[in-house]
Amino acid sequence: MLSRIAESMYWIGRYLERAEVTARLLEVHVQTLLEDPVTDEGVANANLLAVLGVESGDDIDTDALFKLLGWDGGSPVSMVSSFWGARESARRSREVVSVELWEAINTTWNMVRNNRLQRQRPADACHIIRERCATIAGLVEATMPHDQGWQFLVLGRNLERIDMTSRIIESALFMPNEDAAWTLSLRSCSAYHAFRLTHQGAEAPTDAAEFLLLDRLFPRSVVFCLDQCERIVSRLEPGEAISQLNDILRVLGAARAELEYRPRKLILEGVRTRMKSLQKTCLDVNDAVASRYFDGSEELIRQAGAR
Structure with missing residues (x-):
């Protein structure tokens, strides 16, 4: 297999997994803040960023946290960046990526790129990302040799x-x-x-x-x-x-x-x-x-x- 194709396939797997786990972390984070009102929001946000290896500096509020990990295309740890990487990898390996898999990745990328998810409640947006990643994972198993x-x-x-x-x-x-x-x-x-x-x-x-x-x-x-x-x-x-x-x-x-x-x-x-x-x-x-x-x-x- 060409090294270009092999690398693209490898990074599709990495980026999709990164997007899904980031969505899981954010979803649990939101639930924790809602269920435990005594939780220090700034400390909790800093801890989550530390998990992902992000230097947070000063206290960061939850809206800024979601922008950084969710919708900021300039942040390498955001879900938008992960789907850009997955979509770019799939585009470079179209000859081996199934039509169904490409359409699922491209559709999800268009969703996050056009800010459709930002208009959802944070927990709902994370749930949609998880479901999309699960759908894509199923297509990987079912439509690719x-x-x-x-x-x-x-x-x-x-x-x-x-x-x-x-x-x-x-x-x-x-x-x-x-x-x-x-x-x-x-x-x-x-x-x-x-x-x-x-x-x-x-x-x-x-x-x-x-x-x-x-x-x-x-x-x-x-x-x-x-x-x-x-x-x-x-x-x-x-x-x-x-x-x-x-x-x-x-x-x-x-x-x-x-x-x-x-x-x-x-x-x-x-x-x-x-x-x-x-x-x-x-x-x-x-x-x-x-x-x-x-x-x-x-x-x-x-x-x-x-x-």
Whole structure:
């Protein structure tokens, strides 16, 4: 596959996942402010920005927060920027992107570009973005052959998911109420219902952290996503190269082993450092993937995705 096409598919996966998780975070954030009137709005807004790696400086109000993360086309972390990146990536790879997938991405881009969502209530706008991303994800599975193009898209999606889940877990450490913090983390990952089914109603912080990090059946857990990335990279490599264990597989395997072989009672010990390490892992894997598969391709799309 041409490196230009492979890179475009990879960034479609990353941008769509980034837009969806940002919408989830904002939706939970709004609900939290409404349900808990004693929450300090400025501190809560700063914490959310810290999760996404954004320097907030002075206190930022909620309207400015939604503009920065939602509708500001000049902000690299906004949902509008993410959909611009996804649409530009899809445009550059039209020969492999299905008609249905292109139409769904382009329609959503026109919605956010023309400010239709800004006229909605914030929670409703986030809900629409989540639904659009879910629709697009379904079209990826249902209308595209599961060939190399699809594999690069899934690799990008899972790598972005690892990064965002690690940031959500890290955000729980900023909150004074530990139980409420982990409940919010589960909700931000749409994991609360699955967690309750798995743990039969238990809501201990250690259980929540373990679920988001280690559950092998939940598609947003870190270990699940690491395993998916390893599977995809193994499929992309010829049989001879797999036996040599390339740099990408080595980095992914080390990150997974660091999580899986840690004693459960130590799951929360040094969790902030380990989440930073996971984010560094995502950067390292991204660079290794770009070097191995995208060498010589253009930088246009990635410029909007810098964080």
